[in-house]
Amino acid sequence: MNDMTILPNIEEAMEDARNGKLSPYWQNDLKRECLHRKLSDEERPALSELNCILSETPQWSSEEELCIEMENIGGRVRFCHFWDEHYSMVQLTEDRNGKYSAAYVLDTETTPDVRKVAALQAQKELADCMQVWGVSLLDAPVPEQMKYDSLAEAASHLMQVLNDPEHITG
Structure with missing residues (x-):
């Protein structure tokens, strides 16, 4: 069982995404991290929020x-x-x-x-x-x-x- 939360990673990604600085490379890295684990009740809404930010804010390459x-x-x-x-x-x-x-x-x-x-x-x-x-x-x-x-x-x-x-x- 993995007790490590990826919430800090998601929150850091949100911060970068708000500034348009979450490149596709790091978006993929995070997606991949999320795929290989069961998300907690805190992680799921944070990830949704991140996806909203990404859909509204153009990111650098x-x-x-x-x-x-x-x-x-x-x-x-x-x-x-x-x-x-x-x-x-x-x-x-x-x-x-x-x-x-x-x-x-x-x-x-x-x-x-x-x-x-x-x-x-x-x-x-x-x-x-x-x-x-x-x-x-x-x-x-x-x-x-x-x-x-x-x-x-x-x-x-x-x-x-x-x-x-x-x-x-x-």
Whole structure:
């Protein structure tokens, strides 16, 4: 039995939603959390209220949210793709010191085919970006690390990870 209430999460989501700042990524995250549990008498009305707010207030996109978060810490988004139809995202960001980070989640509750299609889509978009940036794919495998010194390294790591969508979990 799970005694943890998700009421605080719902209330926090309501606050963000009132400000138009509950991106689809976090909406899906919360929906998913609610699906996997029996909601309490306090949680049910709170969730209804959240859904009302969402129906009345336009929310920013996951991309906008990420860009603003990165700008706030002096960095920038080099590449990102969020899927609204499932809980997946791929992103490559640069911090204010010029170091790069890669992050990705492919929805484990979708079929392997959906993950494969998502990975291919992200790879194609990333390949286009790499051409624009003028960086090429590194031949050698790039191990996962917290921060990369070069855009080529970070992008190559992301490409390599997306080559094997079956082993990406979120």
